[in-house]
Amino acid sequence: MIDLKNIYKIYKLGENEVFALNDVSLHIDRHEFVSIIGPSGSGKSTLMNILGCLDVPSKGTYTLDGKLVAGKTDDELAEIRNNMIGFVFQGFNLLPKLSAIENVELPLIYKNVPAAERRKLAKEALEKVGLGERINHKPTELSGGQQQRVAIARALVTNPPIILGDEPTGNLDSKVGKEVMDIFKDLHAQGNTIILITHDSDVAAQAKRIVRIQDGKLYEES
Amino acid sequence: MNFLFAYKMAIKSIWGNKTRSALTMLGVIIGVMAVIVAVGFAQGSMQTVTNRIEGMGSNLITCMILSTSESKQLTLKDLESLEQSSQYITKISPYILKQSNVKYETNTKSTRIFGTDENYLEMEGMKLESGRFISALDIEKNDKVAVVGATIKNKLYDDEDPVGKYIKINGTKFLVIGCVESVANGMEGTNDDMVMLPISVAQRTLKITNVTMFLAEARDGDVIDIATQKVKDFLFDIYRDNDQYVVITQEAMLSVMGDISGIMMLILGSIATISLVVGGIGIMNIMLVSVSERTREIGIRKAIGAKRRDIMIQFLIESLLLTGIGGIIGIILGLLAIKYIIGNIGLIQPVYSLPWTIAAFSISLTIGITFGLFPAYKAAKLNPIEALRNE
Numbered sequence: 030m031i032d033l034k035n036i037y038k039i040y041k042l043g044e045n046e047v048f049a050l051n052d053v054s055l056h057i058d059r060h061e062f063v064s065i066i067g068p069s070g071s072g073k074s075t076l077m078n079i080l081g082c083l084d085v086p087s088k089g090t091y092t093l094d095g096k097l098v099a100g101k102t103d104d105e106l107a108e109i110r111n112n113m114i115g116f117v118f119q120g121f122n123l124l125p126k127l128s129a130i131e132n133v134e135l136p137l138i139y140k141n142v143p144a145a146e147r148r149k150l151a152k153e154a155l156e157k158v159g160l161g162e163r164i165n166h167k168p169t170e171l172s173g174g175q176q177q178r179v180a181i182a183r184a185l186v187t188n189p190p191i192i193l194g195d196e197p198t199g200n201l202d203s204k205v206g207k208e209v210m211d212i213f214k215d216l217h218a219q220g221n222t223i224i225l226i227t228h229d230s231d232v233a234a235q236a237k238r239i240v241r242i243q244d245g246k247l248y249e250e251s
Numbered sequence: 252m253n254f255l256f257a258y259k260m261a262i263k264s265i266w267g268n269k270t271r272s273a274l275t276m277l278g279v280i281i282g283v284m285a286v287i288v289a290v291g292f293a294q295g296s297m298q299t300v301t302n303r304i305e306g307m308g309s310n311l312i313t314c315m316i317l318s319t320s321e322s323k324q325l326t327l328k329d330l331e332s333l334e335q336s337s338q339y340i341t342k343i344s345p346y347i348l349k350q351s352n353v354k355y356e357t358n359t360k361s362t363r364i365f366g367t368d369e370n371y372l373e374m375e376g377m378k379l380e381s382g383r384f385i386s387a388l389d390i391e392k393n394d395k396v397a398v399v400g401a402t403i404k405n406k407l408y409d410d411e412d413p414v415g416k417y418i419k420i421n422g423t424k425f426l427v428i429g430c431v432e433s434v435a436n437g438m439e440g441t442n443d444d445m446v447m448l449p450i451s452v453a454q455r456t457l458k459i460t461n462v463t464m465f466l467a468e469a470r471d472g473d474v475i476d477i478a479t480q481k482v483k484d485f486l487f488d489i490y491r492d493n494d495q496y497v498v499i500t501q502e503a504m505l506s507v508m509g510d511i512s513g514i515m516m517l518i519l520g521s522i523a524t525i526s527l528v529v530g531g532i533g534i535m536n537i538m539l540v541s542v543s544e545r546t547r548e549i550g551i552r553k554a555i556g557a558k559r560r561d562i563m564i565q566f567l568i569e570s571l572l573l574t575g576i577g578g579i580i581g582i583i584l585g586l587l588a589i590k591y592i593i594g595n596i597g598l599i600q601p602v603y604s605l606p607w608t609i610a611a612f613s614i615s616l617t618i619g620i621t622f623g624l625f626p627a628y629k630a631a632k633l634n635p636i637e638a639l640r641n642e
């Protein structure tokens with residue numbers, strides 16, 4: 030499913046080169062539940078951006094679902110993101126002017142799904158994350174936990190093979206964070222591939238497989 | 252991306268920033284309104300003048316003597332011989348003109364004094380409101396009679412019928428025998444602002460011996476060219492220099508009016524269009540602010556699969572809607588301004604021009620696209636990672 034081979038991401042800061050990712054290789058199969066853990070500045074977000082096709086590596090090859098992600102245009106990457114990846118961010122990243130259900134519908138709009146079907150799929154996704162009500166509320170009228178549920182529903186709604194979470198519990202208190210983690214576990218049980226990025230070892234421990242990242246290098250934990 | 256949804260989003264965003272959207276639209280509103288009012292005003296005033304020229308009849312020839320020579324002067328006798336010399340010229344009405352003070356009781360006013368003959372009223376296409384016009388007998392007998400215009404009736408006689416009253420010109424009393432129907436709402440300085448005397452009396456009162464202007468009437472519209480040539484030849488015989496006089500037909504006047512009208516429309520149209528462009532720059536300014544304010548939103552949209560085109564369309568529709576709504580408000584205000592402001596001035600009849608309204612609206616939409624393009628392109632090009640990092 031996901032195959033990273035000798036990936037480098039190098040940022041140039043004047044004369045200095047920062048190796049945000051330094052010779053990273055990683056293989057993730059379908060239906061896995063992987064967490065990537067590392068301290069701040071270790072390269073987690075950089076790795077997530079590359080995995081999520083928001084960015085391309087400086088060196089190395091990334092094969093996603095058997096296809097090489099290289100030399101793609103912005104629009105082609107957008108299409109891959111739309112079809113293959115569901116993002117869940119630390120800061121929820123919902124559009125404040127749209128209602129919960131409209132936020133969930135958004136990826137389907139960019140997929141040109143007709144309105145009636147969009148509604149139906151969005152409702153189903155919201156029900157899956159336990160948010161059958163309050164779907165017409167604006168994000169500001171929802172609690173942090175509810176907002177993150179909306180964000181997860183948005184990640185789910187296109188039924189993508191991979192769900193990528195970047196510190197999805199980082200902005201939530203531990204009780205609500207646990208509830209959100211339960212949703213991810215549920216989704217995994219239903220057959221989704223889940224990759225969580227975190228600096229919290231308690232969160233990481235709930236995954237089936239833990240990968241440690243330190244100074245841009247990956248270490249598998251067994 | 253689906254357009255209906257894009258419209259919904261755009262309306263939400265416009266509605267969410269009401270004050271800012273209204274201020275942005277103001278430029279377009281004023282621009283479109285300016286086009287409609289300016290063009291309405293120009294066409295209206297041209298129409299008014301054109302109607303008046305047409306009212307004079309198509310077989311009328313207007314002649315003005317520019318020469319100030321003491322030795323070569325046009326006399327009433329010359330004109331009589333001109334009238335007799337050609338079968339194509341049926342009538343000639345000479346007139347002389349001078350600015351002078353007129354007085355009735357304690358009311359005084361400066362106005363134009365015309366000296367003319369019995370044909371003038373009809374040839375100019377004017378009508379009497381009361382009394383009678385100057386007759387051939389008045390001229391022959393040097394009767395001290397006068398016909399006044401609507402402005403004089405208003406200013407000197409407080410809008411009462413002046414017929415039978417007197418009017419004092421240069422110290423001489425004249426009996427008012429007629430009052431002309433208003434042609435320009437009684438405004439000062441127009442053809443309503445005048446007093447007409449029998450030409451013989453006027454020559455004496457105003458101390459003018461020669462004739463400075465006359466109207467000639469061709470037998471009918473078909474022989475107007477022959478008649479015009481006849482008049483030109485006649486004047487050339489006297490002055491031996493065709494710069495000393497001007498001979499104009501109604502057709503020529505209409506064609507000059509057409510030219511002036513075209514130029515006026517062009518100037519007013521350009522000024523109004525410039526104001527529209529300025530409005531467009533305002534749109535661009537606000538759209539750029541909007542793009543930078545919504546960087547994070549754009550990042551989110553791109554992360555979940557929006558393509559460049561989707562983002563472009565979203566912002567283009569927003570600027571298009573801003574200019575479209577602004578354009579419609581501008582059209583409505585422009586029509587109201589034409590109807591209630593210009594229409595009430597009275598002198599000119601404003602004209603509502605559908606083609607220019609369509610043009611103004613299209614220009615505003617074009618401006619919406621043109622000036623929305625750059626901000627939309629900027630938004631579409633944003634890097635999603637950097638956009639997401641934006642707080």
Ligand SMILES: Nc1ncnc2c1ncn2[C@@H]1O[C@H](COP(=O)(O)OP(=O)(O)O)[C@@H](O)[C@H]1O
Pocket residue numbers: 040041042047048049067068069070071072073074075076
């Ligand atoms: N756009 C960038 N330009 C320069 N350096 C960057 C950029 N993005 C990340 N870095 C650097 O790369 C390293 C890894 O960053 P990041 O992936 O954000 O770490 P984490 O998410 O684990 O905190 C850090 O040293 C960071 O300063």
Ligand SMILES: [Mg+2]
Pocket residue numbers: 073074
């Ligand atoms: Mg990070």
